[in-house]
Amino acid sequence: xxxxxxxxxxxxxxxxxxxxxxxxxxxxxxxxxxxxxxxxxxxxxxxxxxxxxxxxxxxxxxxxxxxxxxxxxxxxxxxxxxxxxxxxxxxxxxxxxxxxxxxxxxxxxxxxxxxxxxxxxxxxxxxxxxxxxxxxxxxxxxxxxxxxxxxxxxxxxxxxxxxxxxxxxxxxxxxxxxxxxxxxxxxxxxxxxxxxxxxxxxxxxxxxxxxxxxxxxxxxxxxxxxxxxxxxxxxxxxxxxxxxxxxxxxxxxxxxxxxxxxxxxxxxxxxxxxxxxxxxxxxxxxxxxxxxxxxxxxxxxxxxxxxxxxxxxxxxxxxxxxxxxxxxxxxxxxxxxxxxxxxxxxxxxxxxxxxxxxxxxxxxxxxxxxxxxxxxxxxxxxxxxxxxxxxxxxxxxxxxxxxxxxxxxxxxxxxxxxxxxxxxxxxxxxxxxxxxxxxxxxxxxxxxxxxxxxxxxxxxxxxxxxxxxxxxxxxxxxxxxxxxxxxxxxxxxxxxxxxxxxxxxxxxxxxxxxxxxxxxxxxxxxxxxxxxxxxxxxxxxxxxxxxxxxxxxxxxxxxxxxxxxxxxxxxxxxxxxxxxxxxxxxxxxxxxxxxxxxxxxxxxxxxxxxxxxxxxxxxxxxxxxxxxxxxxxxx
Amino acid sequence: xxxxxxxxxxxxxxxxxxxxxxxxxxxxxxxxxxxxxxxxxxxxxxxxxxxxxxxxxxxxxxxxxxxxxxxxxxxxxxxxxxxxxxxxxxxxxxxxxxxxxxxxxx
Numbered sequence: 001x002x003x004x005x006x007x008x009x010x011x012x013x014x015x016x017x018x019x020x021x022x023x024x025x026x027x028x029x030x031x032x033x034x035x036x037x038x039x040x041x042x043x044x045x046x047x048x049x050x051x052x053x054x055x056x057x058x059x060x061x062x063x064x065x066x067x068x069x070x071x072x073x074x075x076x077x078x079x080x081x082x083x084x085x086x087x088x089x090x091x092x093x094x095x096x097x098x099x100x101x102x103x104x105x106x107x108x109x110x111x112x113x114x115x116x117x118x119x120x121x122x123x124x125x126x127x128x129x130x131x132x133x134x135x136x137x138x139x140x141x142x143x144x145x146x147x148x149x150x151x152x153x154x155x156x157x158x159x160x161x162x163x164x165x166x167x168x169x170x171x172x173x174x175x176x177x178x179x180x181x182x183x184x185x186x187x188x189x190x191x192x193x194x195x196x197x198x199x200x201x202x203x204x205x206x207x208x209x210x211x212x213x214x215x216x217x218x219x220x221x222x223x224x225x226x227x228x229x230x231x232x233x234x235x236x237x238x239x240x241x242x243x244x245x246x247x248x249x250x251x252x253x254x255x256x257x258x259x260x261x262x263x264x265x266x267x268x269x270x271x272x273x274x275x276x277x278x279x280x281x282x283x284x285x286x287x288x289x290x291x292x293x294x295x296x297x298x299x300x301x302x303x304x305x306x307x308x309x310x311x312x313x314x315x316x317x318x319x320x321x322x323x324x325x326x327x328x329x330x331x332x333x334x335x336x337x338x339x340x341x342x343x344x345x346x347x348x349x350x351x352x353x354x355x356x357x358x359x360x361x362x363x364x365x366x367x368x369x370x371x372x373x374x375x376x377x378x379x380x381x382x383x384x385x386x387x388x389x390x391x392x393x394x395x396x397x398x399x400x401x402x403x404x405x406x407x408x409x410x411x412x413x414x415x416x417x418x419x420x421x422x423x424x425x426x427x428x429x430x431x432x433x434x435x436x437x438x439x440x441x442x443x444x445x446x447x448x449x450x451x452x453x454x455x456x457x458x459x460x461x462x463x464x465x466x467x468x469x470x471x472x473x474x475x476x477x478x479x480x481x482x483x484x485x486x487x488x489x490x491x492x493x494x495x496x497x498x499x500x501x502x503x504x505x506x507x508x509x510x511x512x513x514x515x516x517x518x519x520x521x522x523x524x525x526x527x528x529x530x531x532x533x534x535x536x537x538x539x540x541x542x543x544x545x546x547x548x549x550x551x552x553x554x555x556x557x558x559x560x561x562x563x564x565x566x567x568x569x570x571x572x573x574x575x576x577x578x579x580x581x582x583x584x585x586x587x588x589x590x591x592x593x594x595x596x597x598x599x600x601x602x603x604x605x606x607x608x609x610x611x612x613x614x615x616x617x618x619x620x621x622x623x624x625x626x627x628x629x630x631x632x633x634x635x
Numbered sequence: 636x637x638x639x640x641x642x643x644x645x646x647x648x649x650x651x652x653x654x655x656x657x658x659x660x661x662x663x664x665x666x667x668x669x670x671x672x673x674x675x676x677x678x679x680x681x682x683x684x685x686x687x688x689x690x691x692x693x694x695x696x697x698x699x700x701x702x703x704x705x706x707x708x709x710x711x712x713x714x715x716x717x718x719x720x721x722x723x724x725x726x727x728x729x730x731x732x733x734x735x736x737x738x739x740x741x
Binding site: 596598599600603604607 | 660672737
């Protein structure tokens, strides 16, 4: 019954790929590097597929990691409905993106390094998802942060890429700090970090609500805002677009950034007990969705539009978590992985076609030049806009319905979500029109279709984006209910139909406005048109980076320079060092005189010392007086 | 006061030993010639030997005498090594004045 599924193979295969390519890749021919890199995720995907046929949940323990007092942390992997969905997305989409990368990175010098990092990422990501306790999850959590850093800064010769990598890493540190505090609180209050044990203790203690659980939930959520790019820690994700485009697709759209959503879903039993924390999650999610979508309206870099779109869609997922519709959030996570990976890969194909150009103002007219990219991108654009029957239609609808059903705050959040849906449709169709329609606005580019290694994954992902919604429509919640509970209230009947119609209408409105602005008017006229009020505010991303720079980075640098460097380092620590050196050399200068080099003076000192010792030893006996002695004299 | 035999009293031996030892120290400290210094060391060793023998006789203990043999053996070895060093020093520096053998000084 409980036979081993060899879950350990899932992370280990990519790790072997990482070791082989990372250590030997430089000397291996490209074909071998590609083979190793592709076989690793394929193998993991197959193991997941085989494992999915077993009865869930299934857990495997490979030994004890940490034992300290009553604390016992095992190396445990758990496969349940939630981690199964995540694993299928990670290894499946990951495999497709690996194939795509073979075409996209074919002429890069760091080909082997790229695939080593990509496999390393899969190792940590699968560890994160499979982890049966929060500490093992944290290992994966930090590991994907490392892989993300390495891949954002993959072209480290470019200063902007290196800076973006550092920014991502540092901003994530802030979130990880919250996560870590959450872990400590869990440990202090439950004495264990194993998810199932915490859930059992909570279930056995139904009166336990609010208070410490709110604190734990909020700390964990701070971690999630860092990794999943939510307000106020979203700033790293747009900059992360400096990395290669397949990396943006895999790490910064489909998988890693959804780790926060996964973590909230995984620890949902804590969030469920804290209405306050849930409200915070929902409000932050909705606010981020709207905020990022408005910025996305005016971006001109094709990848930045998608980056803000990702932030916005992640906000949707947190909105779903915040109204306790975890299965809807995970459903959206899955469909988002399909269509956003597709959008990024298609954008990569466009960039490839344009010879590296990312500015949409210089594109246009690619519809006929790159037909397959166009049609797959079209599928993704319609999917994300919530076109009826396509994937995001179902998942976004599920989240919005759950929000609507959860009280008066939920109605407000539902409205924010609806507005965001319209904005989403607008910026996606803006991208679509600017890129593929009209006349080409670049004269030195010769657009060409990408190789089949890139188009193949596009086509598969397009099929998934179109049809992915049908996988889960209506039954996803039931499938996940053993893991996530069945709290989602179903909105039924005419109300549900109304909301669907409203959501579709919002999407259609966004499309209509984009059509009017970017298709009916010539693009050139649009680009030279006077900027509407607020345009500059959006163009500058609400000056958030500037604000952070002014409010946090500048003061930190000032404190580091004027206080830590000058006062602490140079004055205090440096002064102490100089003082010690001064004492040593001064006393050395005095003691040096002792070392006359004259043997007889040494001998004289020796004799004098011996005589003194002898005196102290013998004096009490000779003079009978309790005189000064060194404890040598016998009592 | 009854004196059992015509033996020399213990304290005389000890005084002799102390005098010899102090002579040795004095010689060690004030003589310049390395060989004389070396001989002063031997003198000190023998002063100590004398007191060992004295106490051994006094208390009818053989240990003290055994110690003396050890000291003699060590002194012989020391003489061999020490004289060799003295010869080496003389060859290198053409002098045996201890004041002038101060190359180790900073």
